[in-house]
Amino acid sequence: MLKRWIRKPTPDPEQVRHLSEALRVNEAIISLLCQRGIGTYAEAKSYFRPDLAELPDxxxxxxxxxxxxxxxxxxxxxxxxxxxxxxxxxxxxxxxxxxxxxxxxxxxxxxxxxxxxxxxxxxxxxxxxxxxxxxxxxxxxxxxxxxxxxxxxxxxxxxxxxxxxxxxxxxxxxxxxxxxxxxxxxxxxxxxxxxxxxxxxxxxxxxxxxxxxxxxxxxxxxxxxxxxxxxxxxxxxxxxxxxxxxxxxxxxxxxxxxxETRPGLYALRQLAGLREGPLNVSSLVFGFAPRINAAGRLGDAKRSVAMLLSETAEQALATASVVDQTNTERRGFDTRITEEALQMIEQDELLRTSRSTVLFKQDWHKGVIGIVASRCLDKYYRPTVILTESNGKATGSARSVVGFDVHQAIVECSDLLEQFGGHMYAAGLTLPLENVPEFRRRFEAVVSSRLTDEQMIPPVDIDLPLRLREVTWGFYNLLHQMEPFGPGNSSPVFESQQVYAVPGSVKIVGNSHLKLTLMQEDSSPIEAIGFGLAEHFARIAQGQPFSVCYNVDVNEWRGHKSLQLRLKDIGWGDVEASAS
Missing domain, CATH: 3.90.1640.30 (inorganic pyrophosphatase (n-terminal core))
Incomplete structure (x- = not known):
């Protein structure tokens, strides 16, 4: 899928120099801080050393x-x-x-x-x-x-x-x-x-x-x-x-x-296979959250609360095992329904060419339709609503693309709905079954009138240009101090141009992933992995130079740690790029 490379504005050089001297930190790190609205020594201290005494009243x-x-x-x-x-x-x-x-x-x-x-x-x-x-x-x-x-x-x-x-x-x-x-x-x-x-x-x-x-x-x-x-x-x-x-x-x-870790969270960590290394935001999002959510999606959400409140490891593991099994069942529903939903789109010319996706199927499991909406969004990248029948009503979840307010779009169809609520990028709704066709038509009309062509191309926000020789352990350790990363404080994305793959290093792993070793003319080799980027294999293997945007990460294998670039996208000079 084509992506938009959006380069963030370069911070004021004088501000960067001044703060770099005050903190004795290299200018690339200071540029990242300035982009995040941190421009003074006091703000930087608060950012790097968050203090509970600073909580608002x-x-x-x-x-x-x-x-x-x-x-x-x-x-x-x-x-x-x-x-x-x-x-x-x-x-x-x-x-x-x-x-x-x-x-x-x-x-x-x-x-x-x-x-x-x-x-x-x-x-x-x-x-x-x-x-x-x-x-x-x-x-x-x-x-x-x-x-x-x-x-x-x-x-x-x-x-x-x-x-x-x-x-x-x-x-x-x-x-x-x-x-x-x-x-x-x-x-x-x-x-x-x-x-x-x-x-x-x-x-x-x-x-x-x-x-x-x-x-x-x-x-x-x-x-x-x-x-x-x-x-x-x-x-x-x-x-x-x-x-x-x-x-x-x-x-x-x-x-x-x-x-001592809370027994319920410790049990979740074990079942999620997160035994080694510190937990971070991604661990919680992908390891803990789906299992806690699964109880409410398919069973009784009180199980999740009972697990979180468990006072002993034995109690917690017993409840967490049931929650984990429920999550396994949820994944089965998720996979099957996602396949059905994508097939519905691919087999319908009108759905394929629409600027929104609204799907309804009577027997889809209510507990996973939010996940299915996210999967369809990943594939087609447009505002998406997935509906099923529950208690004689159509009920569902909506997900949206960057920059488009799906909640507001639903508000404009509210006369067709019985209940709705949510945020800019995610919402829930309930409506009479007979209103589904009109809701699909109206929602598509609202989306078509507001959604720009640009918004239908997934963005990659790039923080800074970087030479590969600047990616060192010292640089990584400073980046690590900017955690926790997540929405609004995302892991920095860097761009390096005119890179090439070390001959013989390019491999396809897991059918769709790209593994290679990168160099620039003035750098040492550094490992890189690009999930879902195997389509670039042939061109890279021919030795052509290209551009990459990436996070700096650590790869740990059998006790050995090495720096690794986690590639977000690969560009060949024809990549669409702009400054935000």
């Missing part, structure tokens, strides 16, 4: 005072509290974190948790859950990673005598629910300085505010940052500002050999 969040007061009243009135969360990773880690902390204050008899059944209750707050809470004597529900649009459901709860504190991070609608407090940094009237917290992050801020207001010891709360790190990674929120600070310390807990 949780009381800056709108309604936080009301939320803390209601929780405090519940604590001293000896009321029962229900911790209610969504069934995905963000929701289940939120529940595990808030439940763990409140349990130390309320005691096990006065607190419980609730995860809605994906198929019986659907996303978010449900009347079934509210009825369960009222029947069992819960006067207060703390809703996590959901609730900001649940106006009708929370109105129903008020009638039943059940109060709500909403901790959400999704975009609110025109009307807020009648909860005691609605904590959401994305509220237009919320002055909280950081807007990109995960749902678990909002729950953490509530616990932080409660802790500070009552003078409780913060250490038990900080010991839960490992759960928050998993949430931040899995929910694909930007790893910038406060999220990066929280992720940094969460990963430190996970990787500190002097700290």
């Amino acid at each position: 949780p009381m800056l969040m709108r309604d936080m005072d009301r939320a803390v007061q209601r929780l405090t009243d519940a604590l001293f009135r000896e009321e029962k509290v229900l911790v209610y969360g969504d069934y995905d990773v963000d929701g289940t880690t939120s529940v595990a974190l808030v439940y763990s902390y409140l349990r130390t204050l309320f005691g096990p008899a006065r607190i419980d948790y609730y995860i809605p059944d994906r198929y019986l209750e659907g996303y978010g707050i449900s009347t079934i859950g509210i009825d369960w809470a009222a029947k069992n004597g819960y006067k207060l529900i703390v809703a996590l990673d959901c609730g900001v649009k649940s106006v009708d459901k929370i109105s129903y709860a008020v009638e039943k005598g059940v109060d709500f504190i909403v901790c959400d991070h999704h975009l609110p609608g025109d009307e807020l629910p009648p909860a005691v407090a609605v904590l959401d940094p994305k509220r237009p009237d919320c002055p909280y300085p950081y807007k990109e917290l995960s749902g678990c992050g909002v729950g953490f801020k509530l616990m932080q505010a409660l802790c500070q207001s009552q003078g409780f010891d913060e250490q038990p709360l900080l010991e839960l940052l490992d759960l928050l790190a998993v949430s931040i990674a899995a929910d694909i929120v930007p790893i910038t500002g406060e999220n990066r600070l929280l992720m940094y310390h969460g990963l430190r807990r996970l990787n500190d050999p002097t700290i």
